[in-house]
Every structure is written in structure tokens, then in C-alpha cells.
Amino acid sequence: MIDTIKRWIEKIKSSAIAKPFVVTKKWFQDNVIKRKLVVFSVLFVAWISLLLGAIYSPQRQNYTDEQLKTKQTFENGTGEMRLSSQTYSPETGIIILQFETKDSTSPVDRGIDTKRLKWNLYAKKKTSQTTMEIIPIVDNKISVIIRNVPEDFGAYAIDITNKTISSSSIDIDVSNPSEEQEKPSKTKDNNTDNVIQFYVTTQSSKLKTGSLKKVSREEFALSEINEEKDFQTGQIKKLSRSIKQLKTSIEDDESRKSGLLKEAEYLSDEDLESNQKDIATIESNIETKNSGLMSNK
DSSP states (O other): OHHHHHHHHHHHHHSTTTHHHHHHHHHHHHOHHHHHHHHHHHHHHHHHHHHHHHHHSOOOOOOOTTTTOSEEEOTTSSEEEEEEEEEEETTTTEEEEEEEEEETTSSSSOOOOGGGEEEEEEETTOOTTOEEEEEEEETTEEEEEEESOOTTOOEEEEEEEEOOOOGGGOOOOOOOHHHHHHSOOOOGGGOOTTEEEEEEETTOTTEEEOOOOOOOHHHHHHHHHHHHHHHHHHHHHHHHHHHHHHHHHHHHHHHHHHHHHHHHTTOOHHHHHHHHHHHHHHHHHHHHHHHHHHHHO
């Protein structure tokens, strides 16, 4: 067996395929200094290649989970905003962002007044042609279109300033001149508790790639409003079905309650007690369902 393996090795060494390797090995054995020079040259070229690659390759900016958050709250308590959708079309160079807002200064559930919001777009590779359009859709929804986006845009940072007045920031106390002088002066420009920032980057899994047509501001707004209208119509139909089902369920509960009340006339002791517990449970269910009906009207 060993002899057979040795013969195979000798055949391989004498074959045309192995001949260049054998010659190279012999040359390295006969020329020690040249061999060291070749090895050094290979290592030196590899080192130079790595060095040049590190110098000239584009630096990758990494973003933290905090920077990529899609829900931000204004520190002054005036409200919050959520980036609900991000779509990028490399073909048309368009990014569409969908925001939902909440005004915390209002006693009713409503969005932030768009006239109170100031928007700024920042980027390392922002061209002079890049523009940002703000399009209010409904009370709490805002669409943003970024046009002429280069393929290597990397990331955009959007600063949003909320100019809504917070009741907690209104000073209604009357003070004398000496007390007023002792108060530290506040610099308006340095106040950032009404500013939030969103990042839109290809590194984020939230940014979806899709096909977006080039349309005018008016066409886009009309399309979004129609889509929102269809959504709200669907919600109304769903709510109507739920109300109808609740009413039917209440009727069934009333029927069961009526039956239990009739049975109670012929019961006593433990049976009567159990019957009354069942009636109380049904009445509680009816009350809960009626509350649901009132809140959905």
C-alpha cells in the first residue's frame, strides 16, 4: 500500500502539471537571497495595497439605534412625531417620508399645527439641486418629498423645530426689578428643547427601496388625500360592523338576563345565589359593551 502511494507521488511529480511547481521550489532552494527578496516584495506590495485602500476608500459612517429612532418627543413637552414610512427610489432620485404628529399642548387628540413646524435638511452630499417639500395631508399626518437625491447620498438629517407654545414655559409671576436682575438670562438661540432630529440613511432597515413616479406637489397631495380618504372610509365601515355586532350581542345578553330572572322565581338557597351571580356577570358585560358603543359614536 505504501509503495503504491509512493509511486503515485512520483507520477504526480513527473507530470506536466506539477513541473512548474517543482522548478519553482528548486529555484527557491538554490537562490536563498532572491527567495527572501521575493517574499519581502510580496508582503510589501500587500501592505501598500492595504494602506492605499484605507486612505482612499470612502469612510463608512455608523449610526446608533438612538439616532435611527423613528419616534421622537420634544423635550419641552409640546408633542411628539413618528416617522411611519420611508421609501427611496434610486431610478427617480426621490425619497418620500410619512410623519405622524401629536400635539401635547391641546386638550383634544390632534396633530401639531404644520405652520408651527420649521424643517431643515442636512447632508454630507447634498447637491444644489436637492430640495425638500413639506405637504400636510390630514390633521396629524405630514408627507415630505426629497427630490434630486444622488445615488450615493449616504444619509440625510432632518431637524424639526416645534414653535408651539408650551403652557409650562409661560411665566405669569410678577416680580420686582431687583429679582428680575438676579434671574439668569436665557439665550433663545441656544434653546434646543423644541428641536428633534430624524436620520434617513441606507444603513437603516426602515428605509425601503421602491418605484416612485416624478409627480408635482399638487398631484402627490391629491393622491395622498384620496388614499387617506379610502382608508378612513374603510375604518368607518369596519366601525359600523363592530357597532352592529355589539348591539346584537347586547340583545343576546338582555335575553339571557330575562331568562335568568324568570328562573329566579323558582329557585332558592345556593341555586338562587348562583343565579344572581350569573345575572350580575351579564349586567357587567352589558355595561362594558354599552361603554364601547358610546365611545365609538
